[in-house]
Amino acid sequence: MNLFAEFWAWIGRPEQWEGPAGIPVRFAEHVGYSALALGISALIGVSLGLLTGHTGRGGFLAASLANVARALPTIGVLFLVVLFTGIGIVPVLAALVALAVPPILVNTYEGVRGVDADLKDAARGMGMRGWTVLWRLEVPVALPLILLGLRTAAIQVVATATIAAYVGIGGLGRYIVDGQARREYDMVVGGSVLVVLLALAVAVLFLLLRRYGVSAGLRRRGSGVA
Structure with missing residues (x-):
């Protein structure tokens, strides 16, 4: 039996859609952890960027710390935080946030720093000052790179949120961990x-955001850093 046949046979069983261990509940848990981790990461990464x-x-220092964070093993961070806080949602969020902040921070920083100096001079010539330049010029121009960072982080978080199952939390990772333990492949x-499909859905969502939220003249900036 090939993988697709195994998947359809498994997902087609009525018991997979019922109870606290059913696909709807596990899916909602996975999306909930992922969305919360991404929200915290976006707040940190976009603000600092x-x-x-x-x-x-402070850009060099922030980017350097972000690159160091990229090298941290996610599962190692998870179990390290467990040692200090115990089993629960906190270790999962800590590990996922450590994973997601770097691409958001670096892309936001590079997007804003990459705004053409002539555009900034023109904005100041029109009377814009300080944070007005940021919100009315730099953020719109940097938006493609900001969205790229968010998309990269979101896909990584969704794919990695399966680690929640290793510390007794739910989500789609429970199927992987429990299946290995029971030898139910x-x-x-x-x-x-299911995790792959969810990650693909997130990628499509961000492509739509980029397609309809960014002007055509700026979209090519979204192929930059990562």
């Missing part, structure tokens, strides 16, 4: 495919 990019201060395949 805008601040350092606009002022030109159709469950492993089913959970893996």
Whole structure:
């Protein structure tokens, strides 16, 4: 039996759609953890990226720390935080935020710093000052790169949120972990495919945001950093 046949056989069973271990519940848990982690990461990464990019201060340090954070093993961060806080949602969020902040921060910083100096001079010539330049010029121009950072982080978070299952939390990762423990490999395949499909859905969502939220003349900037 190939993987697709195993997946369809597993997902087609009525019991997979019922109860606290059913696909709807596990899907909602996975999306909930992922959305919360991405929201916290966006608040941190976008704020720091805008601040350092606009002022030109602390950008090198922020980018360096972000690159160091990229090298941290997510599962290692998870279990390290468990040692200090115990089992729960906090270790999962800490690990996912450490994973997601770097691409958001770096892309936001690079997007703002990359705004053409002539555009800034023209904005100041029109009477814009300080943070008005940031919100009315730099953010709209940097938006493609900001969205790229958010998309990269969102896909990584969705794919990595399966680690929640290792510390007794739910989500789609439970199918992978429980399936391995029980040697029910159709469950492993089913959970893996659902995570892949969710990650693809997130990628499509951000492509739509880029398509309809960014002007055509600025879209090519979204192919930059990552």
